[in-house]
Amino acid sequence: MLTFDDGLDPVWTPCLLDALAAGDARATFFPIAARAAAHPDIVARILSEGHAIGLHCDEHVRHSTRTEAWLVADTEAALERLASVGVTPTHWRTPWGDTASFTRDVGDVHGLTLASWTVDTHDWRGDNAATMFAATRDELSEEAIVLAHDGIGPGARRGDARETVAYTARVIDFAREAGWALEVVS
Numbered sequence: 206m207l208t209f210d211d212g213l214d215p216v217w218t219p220c221l222l223d224a225l226a227a228g229d230a231r232a233t234f235f236p237i238a239a240r241a242a243a244h245p246d247i248v249a250r251i252l253s254e255g256h257a258i259g260l261h262c263d264e265h266v267r268h269s270t271r272t273e274a275w276l277v278a279d280t281e282a283a284l285e286r287l288a289s290v291g292v293t294p295t296h297w298r299t300p301w302g303d304t305a306s307f308t309r310d311v312g313d314v315h316g317l318t319l320a321s322w323t324v325d326t327h328d329w330r331g332d333n334a335a336t337m338f339a340a341t342r343d344e345l346s347e348e349a350i351v352l353a354h355d356g357i358g359p360g361a362r363r364g365d366a367r368e369t370v371a372y373t374a375r376v377i378d379f380a381r382e383a384g385w386a387l388e389v390v391s
Contacts (some may be wrong), residue, residue: 259320
């Protein structure tokens with residue numbers, strides 16, 4: 206499964222959608238809520254093409270550094286923004302995968318299942334597609350959940366997501382050759 210965090214990006218998310226369409230693959234996007242709300246046309250395209258959108262955050266910070274009250278407020282604000290563009294997520298990928306003792310409880314209140322990953326591209330570092338593919342190839346399987354980024358999030362050392370798009374196309378080709386389906390997180 207391909208997953209993308211920290212978007213939506215007006216340039217790179219559509220490029221990823223094009224790559225997914227070319228390979229007849231589906232993915233799950235975990236956008237920063239304000240970015241999703243700012244691009245309702247991209248949200249509509251994601252949904253119309255059979256992809257899923259989950260909750261990531263309103264403010265991209267580690268849960269372990271905040272209080273439960275802060276997380277409740279952030280989650281509710283993010284869900285409101287997503288609802289404003291027609292999204293009711295069922296999965297939640299927290300920023301950096303970081304959780305606090307109360308994260309699961311907050312998710313349960315909103316019917317959200319926490320989503321992680323099994324393969325990390327580390328694409329935020331700015332590695333090229335060939336390097337990322339070589340580093341992750343042995344971890345790829347039909348059950349793998351690949352973490353990549355369609356947006357430039359906090360801490361990113363790259364200026365764009367060009368190499369993530371190229372990596373995605375390679376993974377799609379690899380999965381198709383292996384006979385694997387690339388579907389949304391379920």
